[in-house]
Amino acid sequence: MAREPRTSPIVPSYGESSLADLSASILASLTGNPAGNVLGLPEAARVCLLIIDGLGLEQLRAHQAAAPFLAELAFNSRPLTAGCPSTTVASLASLGTGVPPALHGMLGYQVAVPGEGRLLNGLRWPKDIDPLAWQPRPTIFERAAQAGVPAVLVSPAAYAHSGLTTAALRGAEYRAADSLGALAALTCAAVGESDRALVAGYHGDLDNCGHRYGVASPAWEYQLSHVDRLAEQIAGNLPYGAVLYVTADHGMVNVGPDDRIDVDAEDTPLRDGVTLLGGEARFRHVYAADGAADSVLATWREVLGERAWVLSREEAIKEGWFGPPSAAVSDALAARIGDVVAACAGNWAVVASQAEPLESGLLGMHGSLTPAEQLVPMLSPAR
Numbered sequence: 001m002a003r004e005p006r007t008s009p010i011v012p013s014y015g016e017s018s019l020a021d022l023s024a025s026i027l028a029s030l031t032g033n034p035a036g037n038v039l040g041l042p043e044a045a046r047v048c049l050l051i052i053d054g055l056g057l058e059q060l061r062a063h064q065a066a067a068p069f070l071a072e073l074a075f076n077s078r079p080l081t082a083g084c085p086s087t088t089v090a091s092l093a094s095l096g097t098g099v100p101p102a103l104h105g106m107l108g109y110q111v112a113v114p115g116e117g118r119l120l121n122g123l124r125w126p127k128d129i130d131p132l133a134w135q136p137r138p139t140i141f142e143r144a145a146q147a148g149v150p151a152v153l154v155s156p157a158a159y160a161h162s163g164l165t166t167a168a169l170r171g172a173e174y175r176a177a178d179s180l181g182a183l184a185a186l187t188c189a190a191v192g193e194s195d196r197a198l199v200a201g202y203h204g205d206l207d208n209c210g211h212r213y214g215v216a217s218p219a220w221e222y223q224l225s226h227v228d229r230l231a232e233q234i235a236g237n238l239p240y241g242a243v244l245y246v247t248a249d250h251g252m253v254n255v256g257p258d259d260r261i262d263v264d265a266e267d268t269p270l271r272d273g274v275t276l277l278g279g280e281a282r283f284r285h286v287y288a289a290d291g292a293a294d295s296v297l298a299t300w301r302e303v304l305g306e307r308a309w310v311l312s313r314e315e316a317i318k319e320g321w322f323g324p325p326s327a328a329v330s331d332a333l334a335a336r337i338g339d340v341v342a343a344c345a346g347n348w349a350v351v352a353s354q355a356e357p358l359e360s361g362l363l364g365m366h367g368s369l370t371p372a373e374q375l376v377p378m379l380s381p382a383r
Contacts, residue, residue: 003305005345009369012081014100014324019083019091022247022378023049024098027140029243030198031147039078039378046197046242048187050234051095052227053088054207054366056251057375059215066221067228069235070246073379082250084321085109085283085343086366086373088207089122089164091249095200096139096168102323104137105333106168109367110278112287114335119278125163135167142171144198152190154183155202172200180226184233192239201234203227210252210364220364235381246379251372252364255281255349261307264354269299278338280359281349283367285338293339300340307348309369313337321369343368 012018021038028036029043055070057079064071083094083101085108093106101107110119113129120129141151150173157176159165165174175190177183180203187201206223213219235244263270263277271277273292278285288296293312301310311319316337317329342350345368351360366373 005306005309007345009309009321009343009345010081010371010374011320011369012083012100012374014083014320014327017078018081018094018100019247019249019376020094020098020100022080022245023095023140026198026245027098027143030144030149030196042243044241044243045195046191046239047199048191048234048238048242048244049095049198049200050187050231050244050246051092051200051202052206052231052246052248053202053204054210054250054252054364055224055227055248055377056372057248057377058372059251060224060377063216063221063224066224069228069232070377070379073246073381074377077377077379079375080247080378081374082248082376084369085279086250086368087280087283088249089168092164093135093168095247095249096141097135097137098140099137100323100327102317102327102329102333104135104168105336106135107322107333107336108278108283108285109280111285111336112276112278112338114332117275119276122164125167129163131163131167132170134163139169139171141169141198141200145171149196149198150194151198153200153202154186154190156204159202169200172198177201180230184230184237187234188237191242197242203230207252211362212364214254214363215252216254231379244381246377248376250366251375252366253282253347253370253372254363255347255365259347260349260351260360261304262360263350263352268303270303270350272296272299277352277355279341280365280367281351281356281362282344282365282373283369284340284342284350285336286340286342288339297340300342304342304348304350307346308342308344308350310340310342313339313341316341345370
């Protein structure tokens, strides 16, 4: 029998305390729909959601001196689970639609395009795939607008027309902000423009610092301090009665040089029977050749052993990795999931040094089901 990790994975708490539940509850609090308000958020006419890419709850609590405003809010806060995989594409789609990955279908950084023998990279969207066809569910911004609540998204100009924005966050008026000052000013202004409002602001540089320099590096800590000041400025300048929620799409772990398993190494069998390797280093979607799924599953379990939770597609769906077990995953969306999925434990990563040289060289990574990656904050200053 293959060895398994000594700890259990953090399976996302869909329907109770996940990112999808946060956005669904925010919409419900704005539209007076108690049935949709799973988190029991207070009714509000104006809500601001600040999304800090890469701000895991464990990292915030471990670096309180760098972020005193957010750390104080986090002291007795309720943690949320990001969802599976714990990565930007999936999490922004969960926040944008209010449903889990099993239903919105944005199932990772790179997933198979069924029947085409290629991968879709959610951050580098291919021009020949329509984002609306890939993710047709209405977003919370579209639903807010239908309910008479103006919706605004404040984010860098580069993402205004991206495939990810169109698929996951469409329906809001897009206002470009390429600095922390602009993000604070434009977000506060948008909230104050009307009596009802849903405004989301996105900041991605903390995640970038973590990837390049590592969590807890000086660069990362300095950036965290800037993020703390951003949140404090927005909280202090929102109009009376407006509610602010601060959250993140995932946390992060540092992966050392000795914690990397390279599928492109000459002496590994991890490519045997594999037609496509998707996901990312901390969470892999493994697509097998016809008839090879069982052998690929056995090989990955044997090679990775205690270093990853390795399940078949059917097992992962049944275990509730991508959505609650009660959620019916369509055949079309299930085909985007690997025949085998591998979620790394500890600080391990399954890199692909030849196929993914940029991603394989990152110091900070995410995607898996560990507390450091799954647990994200839900912070709300008292008004």
